[in-house]
Amino acid sequence: MKVFKFLKWFYPGLKVKRWIVLLGSGVFLLALSIARFLLDTLLMLKVLDILLFVLGLVLFILGIRYLIKSFFEVIGPNKELIDIIYEKRYLSRGPRVVTIGGGTGLSTILEGLKEYTSNITAIVAVADEGGSSGRLREEFGILPPGDIRNCLVSLAEAPQLMRDLFQYRFEEGKGIKGHSFGNLFITALTEVTGSFEEAIEESSKVLAIKGKVIPSSLDRIRLKAQYLDGSTKEGEDKIPKEEKPIKRVWIIPEDAKPNPQAIEAIKQAEIIILGPGSLFTSILPNLLIKEITQAICSRKDALKLYICNVMTQHGETDGFTTYDHWEKLIFHTHPNIVNCCLVNCGRLPSHLLFRYSQEKSFPVIPDTYKLREKGILVFEKDVVSRENYLRHDPYKSSREIMAIYGEFKKRWKRLRKK
Template sequence: MTNTTRPKIVVLGGGTGMPVLLRGLKDYPIDLSTIVTVADDGGSTGQLREMIETPAPGDIRNVIASLANVDQELYELFQHRFNVSNGLSGHSLGNIVLIAMSSITGNFYEAVKEVSVMFNVKGNIYPIVNEAVTLHAEMEDGTIVSGESKIPMKNKKIKRVFLTPDHLTPMPNVVEAILDADLVVISPGSLYTSILPNLIIKDVVDALNQTTAKTVYVCNIMTQPGETNDFSAADHVKAIYNHIGRNSIDSIIVHNQPIAKNLLIEYEKQNASPVTYNLSSLKQLGLEVYEEDIIDHNHPMIRHNTEKLAKIIFQMASDKIKKY
């Protein structure tokens, strides 16, 4: 790895947690690469996948939007979701743009690159693979559930997740980015349906084990019904270890302050609760623990604070390159 004054940060993830993290990071002097899941099959993405055999565009669209440097009108246009009584209803314009560009270029990754240029995106955006994939979950009772959006709906304890087709090969840029990074960040998000689909591909596992980068997991603030019911921070890490091996993570960022009761009421109705942690349990898992107040106290929902997280992550990456 070449020592530079700009830390090389790679963020893996998907769903709604990843864009929150990226919005803060894009303003720092870093070389940023994002690796994004394409296993989503719900909503507009699911409908488009049924019509056209394509990697899921939804999570990619949100990452492009979070890293875009365009005026507000163009941002809102890209993220616009149609609410009409015809075939466009529910579709995001950004998803349609990505599929259209994929048709023009003949390649989904080339489409992502072209749209990223159009929106003056900070950094590189890599779909984890360049083909349509399906996520499956084996439950503790032995049943198999197929489809990212269907897995949480079963509300069963998940034993493992896996992808088809078998023996998937990630984009070459994905492996190169991980191997060349100073810091690899596993973003917050749905553990089994947004985070693990990026991590379980063999070449990615190998790259995570071989890289000299420090790997940090940004733990979720709240549990997710149907995926991580009653999970502690250690349970989140153990689920990752069970899929890709122990010691694949070096450190973890956890929220360490009480959450306002008025914010918790709606979550309690959905059987979601704050993710608790035990410092000694996390250290026994081989982790360096960063305990911080990482909630956005100005948001009406419980969300990570993008500025606080970005500052912590940038400092971690800067400290890493100082050692070289």
């Protein structure tokens, strides 16, 4: 069997044999020239031996170069060799990062984080009931694939065409209108493999992602809210539509089991990131799984960073300040859920502010002094994107996250010495 595998190297069309022959010829000429140089006594012959040595060295170098190039054309056809080495060596030594959330906020941050580390685990909420995800959840009895798809695409290293394909949304067609290709792909894989987790894993391979994307729970979770007026509403997509101040939210079933992979990732993490994203419908559904919150709170040596939203969200956080976001977060979880907070202090363009105001969305007021009074480390940085939307810029945000992590490590070392 091993002999048969070895012979595969000599199959036609692999573009390997020619470079092996060139490399072998170079080695042969190098060995021959060195042996002759040691044995020959005439100066003229020694000069010929040196020329033979140079020829052998050239053939050896060319053989090595083109053999490596041939390998990497298969392994990474769209990448330079230095990029592949950088990803395999540098990024694999990056910090172990866990991100927790859902929606656009989580996938945006992942886009930037993958430039610093490949040790990323995205823990994604599974309470989504709206749009394509809600329909597939209802019809096929699977967990909602939409937020997971977005995270997979954000971490993908596959060609842009493949990423665009996963995000493609059908605008017409009976039964498929409104569905994205990626959602249908994950659903089909779930049917074929019999496992939602395995479907995510196989999708990860197709998209060649850096890191892992996992659901926070494998249970079918629903979200319920109570408003300040005492009324309640069930359904993640229905809660904001009431347009009333939310007092609290909880999950059904309240004893939903965490994904064991999520707990293990949190235990190993050096950086745990909550947000950005919808506080009540994207972030809290993960943290209302008791074991997940307990696992985070037990990590005293990890950077536990809350990234506060740039803008309020109508129907969820109307009129909220930075402190209000944090207060609701710990009200539903535990005071030790985070130890740092990243707040945007960048300028917000007036034309975008006007557009957002039409949708009753306004800048989150950064009353950070209240957070500092509670012992939270607050970092006010320009992390906003000003292109088409007022949301976190993935690259600015990730750069600041890594800087905060460096600062946190220094502080932690000083505390341990005391």
